[in-house]
Amino acid sequence: MKKVNIIDVSKATGFSKSTVSKALNNSKEISKKTKKKINSFAKKLNYQPNFFARNLRKNNIKNVGIIIPDILNYYFAKVIKGAQKEFFKSGYDLVCFFNEESTSKEKKILEKLKNGSVSGLLISLARNPYSENIKKTLKDFKSLNTPIVMFDRVLDDFKCDKVLMDDFNSTFDSVKHLVSAGKRKIAFVSPIHDTIIGRKRYDGYVDGLKSENIKFDKDLYIPLTKGDTIESEITKLSSNGRIDAIICIEQHTTISILSLLLNLGYKVPKDIAIIGFTDGPIFKYVKPSITSVDQHGEYVGKLSAKLLIKRIENDQNEDFVHEIVPTSLIKRNST
């Protein structure tokens, strides 16, 4: 069963293929009557204009790519949701890729996308993306005129539109919140201390303490390296009333800490309060529910999509934009 093309419609209606084309594209050159006839035939034959021929002729494709680390991460799922909605509204299709925190996979994806199947790219990089490789590959997109918008995990020295979370204030505000709840011995647990985001959140924590005239105690800063378990750290830290609150900037570690504290017999938040990071509902269902920093993933996706569309459709030479999306604290029962 061959696909019906414009010539089939032309033959069926008796009009030339250029008339058919114009009629189907609702050109005002064509009379109402002719349009009606041609449209009805096209429908009857289930004619669909060839995607490639049309795009080849018009030389633009309404596809954009998105590359994120992991779709099972609730934050990224929200970003995709927000982005997809926005793109769909503007007629763009969203092609999804996952780098699984691997720079080499990321590179493979990027190389593949150079084939022109997308006219723009949304990307949040794999951890430790500071490889020259990736940067070089990304630069190729510039010469292909394919704009890139980075969000969340961005490359500092790559020039493009960027959407960032307000990581600094997320922890700054967390400290404020804890202090207002009477806490002053606040630990900071970071399994991502070697990332830019981790450092910004750390800075917010340190400055938050400073703004409350609390002396920074480096023993209360717990950077975790991959594979570290927090068990001994937390046990040590929590003994003798050395701390009365914990800010943890990664979801699973937060849950482990909560369960550890409860097992050790501490009351949360009375003895030790906890603040965690996630967009997801998990913290809502544990006991006690955990106060958490909401990163507004859906909004990040929407905003990134808007920037990308603008960049695709308008001037590529405008100055690059860096948007900072504020986080907000969802207050629950752990603080």
Next chain:
Amino acid sequence: MKKVNIIDVSKATGFSKSTVSKALNNSKEISKKTKKKINSFAKKLNYQPNFFARNLRKNNIKNVGIIIPDILNYYFAKVIKGAQKEFFKSGYDLVCFFNEESTSKEKKILEKLKNGSVSGLLISLARNPYSENIKKTLKDFKSLNTPIVMFDRVLDDFKCDKVLMDDFNSTFDSVKHLVSAGKRKIAFVSPIHDTIIGRKRYDGYVDGLKSENIKFDKDLYIPLTKGDTIESEITKLSSNGRIDAIICIEQHTTISILSLLLNLGYKVPKDIAIIGFTDGPIFKYVKPSITSVDQHGEYVGKLSAKLLIKRIENDQNEDFVHEIVPTSLIKRNST
């Protein structure tokens, strides 16, 4: 900055464009030396063959679409992950859409996809998909030679490859598991009693009871309609030792039930055991952790992708396949 095309490469190298084309496609007609030269020039110029021209010529596109209800649902996220991996391996790009449980949105997506931007379609329908509209739209894909694979939420009277969960045995096995833990007064809570899946799980429950010689008590079957709260139902049901276990086939309802029971002073699982449904980690972190039916979303995605690729690349006329993916019980502390 115009994109460089094959003629630019041809001029740069001094070879004709057909020689260039052949060289870049690694044709054995072309000498090693020529290939080398042409390849190096192509690289230097950052030449990328025009996506549309190439596809127009070859008339096949390595894009597939996936439509799911909601990406924030962990099960569907897993399906996407599994599918994406499989598609990527075979060189296909995955274009993602979400129907948000709306048949009209679903229809819009399908209509749009008729433009030939994908050569295959993976779909899990919005609830209540039994509209003639959707079926008619889906049928159009047949005449476009675009194969469809349905998974999970399928349309019974539409002929295509399908991947289904073993819903019947999921609840059948759950009953067995509860009985082996000494429970016999097992309630069944279903917020999706009006769906095929809901009915199959119900059947599994009923037959599970039968196989254990437990008389079915219709008062223990709680179908919930949208908006119903389970509070009064569960309170009534749990009083006077009327039940000693609950199977609930929706994640959020399950969590609510757990929390309700604990508030009412019941011990879980001693007084009342609970089994829920989800692929996600939420049940792992509540106290007590909840035994749950794992639907193996990633495998469902992978399998669906495989079927679709086969259908795209091979004979379209083979008989349609219906795969049943077994579920498994993750035993935790609520049973």
Next chain:
DNA sequence: TTGTATGCGTTATCAA
């Protein structure tokens, strides 16, 4: 081994 010519299905320009 390389080059010439043609066609894929559209849309756009120009002529009728």
Next chain:
DNA sequence: TTGATAACGCATACAA
């Protein structure tokens, strides 16, 4: 208002 023709960029049958 309609139609003939060229062009988009590539791949391939065929000629050299």
